[in-house]
Amino acid sequence: MKELVRLEGITKAYGDHVIIPPLSLSIHDGEFLTLLGPSGCGKTTLLRMLAGLDTPTKGKIILDGQDITNLPPYKxxxxxxxxxxxxxxxxxxxxxxxxxxxxxxxxxxxAAKRTQKLLKLIRLEDLRSRYPSQMSGGQQQRVAVARALVNNPKMLLLDEPLGALDYQLRKTLQIELKDLQEELGLTFVFVTHDQEEALTMSDRIVIMDKGEIQQDDDPNTIYHHPKTKFVAGFIGESNFFDNGKEILVLRPEKLNLCGGKDGDDSHPAPRFFGTVDDVIFYGTIDKVFIRLDGTGQEVLAYQYFDDVHRWQINDHVGIWWYEKDEVRVER
Structure with a gap:
């Protein structure tokens, strides 16, 4: 895939306070890239430098072969x-x-032709004469995206545009935004702290923490093969088992529960035993919290409703998993 944007050793500092240490990143033409991380990780600062709203302290920003590091936004x-x-x-x-x-x-x-095309693309032709105060949050969001697209930019930057919307509308617009991006074949760079948004829409996710890139991969790899404890803990839910040399990461859906004295040969032997501390109904699953014998560590397992037995508080259980589901990260 063709490279559209290249960040070369970008640094951002305010006096002695470094927001982003030296960082390099390539953005491909036509991809949906998400910058994901907690508040204060540097993702919005990075987006603002791409937009020209902030200038890097050091480094270069190359867009389609042109150095735009010091160009104002309108250029x-x-x-x-x-x-x-x-x-x-x-x-x-x-x-x-x-x-x-x-x-x-x-x-x-x-102008009328291009505006009409965008109104049709965002399915708001019948609302062309409405003012923002007469539109819902989702409709306003579509208009904002269309306004940003009408000049045919090489890249569209989105700074948490779904953050103020309710959950169901966000889910709908996630799909709409991704469909729109694919239809246009345009490069989208999306900033969010919402993991579900990132996993749903992205071709590629760049996870940031303290101004540094922790992992840069496709959503499937990010979720199933996190490279660091931070990534495993930030994306989805994880259990961590420290064996002294490394940390074993296991997603709750990979943990299986059996009776505390279960000697069933049809599955691997339990690695740990513990007592069910809490069970929380979560729609399609129960979240089962287990306090491990000996260490007192709390572990989370998902239980699906088609399981033969639904666990209750104070049940004594064994915890087992398949070795292929283990992910190892550095301590």
Whole structure:
């Protein structure tokens, strides 16, 4: 896949406080890349430097072969969607979308054609005359994305644009955004702290912590083969078993429970025994919390409702798993 953007040794510091230590990253043409991490990890700072809203202390940003490190935002072939959408309240949906075209002096006929195309693409043709105050959060989000796309940028940057929406609407718009990106074949760089958003939409996820890249991989690899304890703990839920040399990581869905004295030869022998401390109903599963004998460590296992036995508080259980499901990370 062709490289569209290259960050070369990017650093950002405010005085003696380093936000992002030297960092290098390639972004491919036509991919959906997500910058994921906790608050303060540097992901938004990195996005702002791509947009030209912040300037790197050191390093270069190359876009399609051009050094744009010190170019102002309006001279970059990049657009950005903010979390609050920043729509003009006195303009209709159609006028908001077409605003950038007017600023660039695009002819009225061409501007109308491109605006109409975007309205159709985001399925808001019937709401073209509505003002932002007359639209739902999801509709405003679509207008903000269309406004950012109408100038045909090489890359679209999205700064947690779904953060203010309710859960069901976020799930719907996650799919819509990914479908839109694939239809346009455009490079999207998406910032979020929401793991589900990242796993659902991304071709590639870059997990950051303290300004550094912890792992850069596809969603499947990130989830099933985390490289560090931080990644394993940040993406999904994990159990950690320290054997003194390394840390064994096991996802709750990979743990199996049996009776505390179960001698069944149909599965591997239990590695640990413990007592069920709590059982929480979670829709499609029960979350079963077990306090291990001896160490007192708490372990989480998922129990699916088609299992033969549903565990109860104070049950004594054995915990077993298949060796292939183990992931080892450094201590």
């Amino acid at each position: 970059r072939d990049v657009n950005m969607v903010f979390q609050n959408y920043a729509l003009f309240p006195h303009m209709t949906a159609e006028e908001n979308i077409g605003f950038g075209l007017r600023m660039k002096g695009v002819g009225r006929e061409e």
